[in-house]
Amino acid sequence: MRIGLVVDSACDLPLDYLQRHDVTVLPITVRIGEAVLADHRDEEATLEFLHAHVAERGAEAETMPFTVQQIHDLFIERLVIDYDYVFCMTITKSRSPIYDNAQQASFAILNDYKPVRAAAGNNTPFALRVIDTQNLFAAQGITAVEAIRLRDAGExxxxxRARLENIALHTHGYMIPPDLYYLRARARKKNDRSVSLLSATLGSALDIKPVLLGYRGETRPAAKIKGFDAAVERLFKHAAREVEKGLMTPTLCLSYGGELEHMRALPGYTHLIEVCKAHNIEVFESVMSLTGMVNVGKGAVVVAFAAERTPEFT
Incomplete structure (x- = not known):
């Protein structure tokens, strides 16, 4: 059986890795004023757009995911011919309409695929499954890497399907946004009242940085720490301890809202990488998607892994 894999461009994994493993990317288009870029996970294009627009006006951005019709057309024109079964893994449905769009498109795809496959000389059934990763950014990468590993192993x-849905339930995605004012402005743009003016004011005045946890479709504060570098160091140490306790998959994903050299210079990074190497954990590092950066701000750090333990930040 030919199994295809699809992610949206908010999934923070390196583009060359996705291309090597024939993973299709659903682009999310970002518009800031007159500037428009379809995010195909091209890190160079993302960084150019970041420096030109996001830092100053990112909070005003509009993000436009693939529509139901665009998803339908992508499958009918290519994926139903190239594959027999496709897993489409999306950003959490609590934060984006992509999952609902893909789910809605799936009904029409399953109604329309037969003549297309027949014309390509294939009369066997086609199937697809939309998976809500229940997380964001680098944390989406955990499910995608596991899907690649299982497919390549011939499963x-x-x-x-069962494994991916279970992994989604146990993926922990931690993020530290550097600028609470930006986060609040962006939240207001999207009618999300989760970051109050008081929290933003106090956090910025006292240099308090929240460590946010994405888990099972919800985002909540896991800790509040004074100073960005101190918060990142504590997050990296927490991730290293979780690696030492044992993870569900041999994978840890990192993403950063800027050049990766800046992330690698942050305190605690080297220790985390050494611990991962000692425990045979593969580390994936990528520039945060353009969609991610316009939503959480330049310089945000995300760390993700899967573990069956109840997420407790220590």
Whole structure:
């Protein structure tokens, strides 16, 4: 069985890795004023757009995910021919309409695929499954890497489906946004009242940085720490301890809202990488998607892994 994999461009994994493993990316288009860029996970294009627009006006951005029709057309024109079963893994449905769009498109795809496959000389059934990763950014990468590993190991679609849905339930995505004022402005643009003016004012005045946890479709504060570097160091140490305790998958994902050299210079990074190497954990590092940066701000740090333990930040 030919199994295809699809992610949206908010999934923070390196583009060359996605291309090597034939993972299709659903782009999310970002508009800031007259400037428009379809995010295909091109890190160079993302950084150019970041420096030109996001730092100053990112809070005003509009993000436009693939529509139901665009998803339908992508499948009918290519994926139903190239594959027999496709897993489409999306950003959490609590933060984006992509999952609902893909789910809605799936009904029309399953109604329309037969003549297309027949014309390509294939009369066997086609199937697809939309997976809500229940997380954001680098944390989406945990599910995608596991899907690639299972497919390459020759596992069948039922086993892959069950495993991915279980991994999504146990993925922890931690993020530290550097600028609470930006985060509040962006939240207001999207009618999200989760960051109050008082919190933003006090946090900025006292240099308090929240460590936010994405888990099972919800985002909540896991800790509040004085100073960005101190918060990142504590987050990296927390991730290292979780690696030492044992993870569900041999994978840790990092993403950063800027050049990766800046992230690698942050305190605690080297220790985390050494611990991962000692425990045979593969580390994936990527520039945060343009969608991620316009929503949480330049310089944000995200760390993600899967573990069955209840997430407690220590």
């Amino acid at each position: 069948g679609a039922p086993k892959i």
